[in-house]
Amino acid sequence: MRHDFLNGLSSVEAEQALSLGTRVIVPSETSLFKLGDTADRLFLVERGRIKLTLPMWVRGREENIFVEERCPGQAVGWSALIPPYRFTLTATATLHDAEVTALPREALLKHFAANPVGGYKIALNLAVVIGHRLQLFQTMWLREMQRTVESRSA
C-alpha cells in the first residue's frame, strides 16, 4: 500500500520509514486517541476507517460530532509532529476493526536527522496533509459564516 505520507520516497526509503512503526489493531468503535491526549505517535491507516470527531453539546449532552474520516493510505494524528504535541480531535475506528501503523515521534525525528532528504520529503507530505485540512476547513468555515450572516441580516 502506498501512503500519502510517504509520497516521493523510494520503496526502500518507504520501507525504512515504515519499519520504525508497529502495527496496531483498533477494534470497532474503539478510540485510537482522544482529544487532549499526548500526541507521541503518528498513525498510517492500513485497513478499515478511522473517524475523527470533536465534542459538541447536543440537546444538553455532549456528543462526538463527525469531523472527518481517514481511509487506508492516509495519515492520522499529525499533532505528534506539531507542538504542543496534543491531539486536537478524537479518533475512533468505525463499524469495522481498523489497522494502523503507529510511528513514534522520537523514532521519526531520529530517522529524519539521519536521512535529511527522506525527512524533507516526508515533511513536504505532512505540509500537504496539513495544508489540505486548512483549506478544507477554511472553506467550510466561510460557507458557515455566509449562512450566519444571511440568517442574521434576513
Added chain:
Amino acid sequence: MDVPGAFKGEQDDFSALAARMSLNPASRDFKELVMRRYNMLLTGLLMIGAGVYLFFARPQILSLGFDELAGPFLWCVGIAVACAAVPLLVLRTPVPPTGFFTDSVAKPPAMPSRQVPMEVLLLQIENHVRLEQAAAESFLKFPTHDQLHSKTPSPFVN
C-alpha cells in the same frame, strides 16, 4: 368629556404603545393597569360634574332635598377620587414590563414534541458535515464563487 390636553398627549402616546403591546398577551396587564388609572380620574371628574349639576341646576324630576344632599356628596367624593387618581398618574407612571422589546414576542403555544431521536439527529449532523466537506472539496478543485457558495441538500441549511 374631553380629556385635558396634557392627558390627551399622553393618551395618544399610550395608544401607540398599547397598540404595539397588544401583540403580546403578557403586556395586557400593563395596559389594564394604565387604563384603570385613567378610568379612576374620569370617574372622579364625572362625579364632580354630576354633583355641580345637581347642586346648581336643581332638576325638577328629583325629589325635594335630594339634590341638596346628593350634589355636594357627589362633588366631594368626585374630588376625592380625582385627587387620588392624579398622583397615581403623575407620580407612578407605570413602567413597561422588563425587557419590553426583547420579551414582547409572544411565546409560541406549547406544541407536542416533534424532535427527531438523538441517533437520527447525530446522523443528520454527520451527513451535513460530509455534504459540506464534499462542497468544500469541489471548491478547492475548481475555486469559483459559485462553487464556494453552492447549496447542499442538507436539512440544516434548507
